[in-house]
Amino acid sequence: MFESLDATLLARFQFAFTVSFHIVFPAFSIGLASYLAVLEGLWLWTKDEVYFALFNFWKTIFALAFGMGVVSGIVMSYQFGTNWSVFSDKAGPVIGPLMGYEVLTAFFLEAGFLGVMLFGLNRVGPKLHFFATLMVAVGTLISATWILAANSWMQTPAGFAVNDVGQFVPVDWWAVIFNPSFPYRLVHMVLAAYLTTAFVVGGVGAYHLLRGDAPKRAKKMFSMAMWMAAIVAPIQIFAGDMHGLNTLEHQPVKVMAMEGHYQSHPDGAPLILFGIPNSAEQRVDYAIEIPKLSSLILKHDLNAPLAGLDSVPKELHPPVGIVFWAFRIMVGIGFAMLSIGLWSLWCRWRGTLGENRWLHRAAVLMGPAGFVAVLAGWVTTEVGRQPYTVYGHLLTANSVAPIDAPAVATSLIAFIVVYFLVFGAGTFYILRLMGRLPRDPMPDLQDGPLRTAGITPAIATKTGSHHHGA
């Protein structure tokens, strides 16, 4: 008994570790694939070489990130079977076909056209090449759709029955796919991917603006990224709020953990801003709270009653501390992103977007913020789903494979060592590529005031075609 518990914990840790590494790459490549399609489209449309130079710059980075996403993703598709075989046997009939469709509609599409996109421009010409870039971008979005349908079904299962051997059997595929949390989760995640990429692009642009080495391209990407921040961050906060309300309806216990509500509040629940959840005592220590605000946010009524974790058997509580903190990290970063977006709008209106060094420094600092927010968001929703794998129907403890703990421990250590080594090196190469934006052509123009960068004479942009990115 004790040994099987250990194997379960190890398997959980292995899944958390490998999926956390994996999600970073798709979160970046979903956004970057779309950005590349926009850049190439603008290049074909305007013939402005600055877009082509940016396309080539980000294409190389994309290739690296995509490669890391592929190899870490293959691990995921086998880990369900190696470590979670009981879950696979029971839930496979429902989520298996969703993942099958992901492979058939998305993975092949991305992989098939990625080669053309990376290596084929001279062979197929710009129009077909643009088509390949579009297919890669569309593929990443289709992929997100299917995998989030599968994940959402585990959170808010619908459209199924259970057969006599204990398998979940699909009854209504429409209800399975469009399960209650799926539309919210899909929008929230795709926007998160776009924001993550926007802040990476913005951070890199700001870095080069601070260094002053390639003002035209740096300003172009910084400006594009800041538009995204200003427009998408508020939409994301709105979408996140909607997602939260949906969670309150279908997974109220998760929201109790997010809010740190150990106690029920029959006449208006406070919003706990910060504090230290103490699950042993079932209370939040050192809580800083605003009375009744939680009821106002979640129920749009100051005095609405909100049930707490005391209304749920203790063995069905998720780990409150992790969910509580991860949620606050995500929300905090969301508002920081919104602030950057608004600040950039102000600077743009004042005409100082390319010169405000404090904005640039803040943007560099916020460059990796999207990754942290995505990870924190996933921790919130996945840890908040505990103690279930299929929410309300299949316990995590009853999902794990009959594998000896030493086998799981050995593979876990191997994955940790290899991931840090391989993805550490990859991150290093990506950062180095990001730091090496080739200098803008016509060096004499670079030394002038930055304002001239926006009106670079046509001859300068023509010579830009000799630079093929990194």
Added chain:
Amino acid sequence: MALDLPFIWAAIIAFAVLAYVILDGFDLGVGILFPFFKEKHDRDVMMNSVAPVWDGNETWLVLGGGGLMAVFPLAYATILPALYMPLVLMLLGLIFRGVAFEYRWRTKRGEFLWDIAFAGGSMVAAFSQGVALGALVQGIPVANRAYTGGWWDWLTPFSIATGLALLIGYALLGATWLVMKTSGPLAERARRYALRAGTGMLLAMGIVSLWTPFLEPLYFERWFGWPTVIFSLLVPLLVLGCFALLIHGLRTEHDSRPFLAALGLFVLGFAGIGISFYPYIVPTSLTIWEAAAPHESLAFLLVGAVVLVPMILGYTAYAYWVFRGKVDPEEGYH
């Protein structure tokens, strides 16, 4: 509804696995041959010959795994724990060789490290796949919808033999691919390696074929019982025919023939394995009907597969066509 969906799906999964073995087989083979080519320029060309297509090739592995979970969840849930160690090793190998495609061009100082990662990862992945195949063929015990063996059961002389056999087989695919896609001294050397690997593969197929019928009474019955004995008589002849085509292609410099001959050898070997343990999907514990997902799952995904697999084959063929012909040694990285 007269359609036997589990049977149709078994055929589709078998096709996906065969497509994987052949397609990723040649690009893993290029990695396996890496240590035999010391020149940096040769290695650049070798890697460029597969760089635009390896990712698509490996997607068939995801289809094999993900598809198995969707349509034969019980097979997925019993085979994968049984093959735990070889599969984890395969995944680790695939990580190293997969990232090497990009990392190798990102560093001068560390290039040799990613050359090692590419070659080593390819070898480990190929060997582990062969071991996993052998462990599957020698049988997986199942009770109460779960694997009941231990986590070292996969390791036997037979699975080591199949591991080595697949390593040699992939080297043959890689060598014949290089014969077809490269020119000059590089192609000359590849020709020599193709000859050696081809001979090695013939030997390995012989050894594994003589061994297999004695693993299981079922296999023995299949190999020597009526009417499947016809296949047992026919296959060795066809194998020899493919081998002759390989040698002839290498001698007469018909550069795509050796690759086709190698494909033929793989198709024959694959068919032999399939005929041995049909109708089992987990030999000899679960048949394809016992392991199949409910009808609703099979039907839902089949609708998509019927439409999408031909489309996939279409645009994959297009991607290969874009990069057709010999690799231009002067064409660098993207």
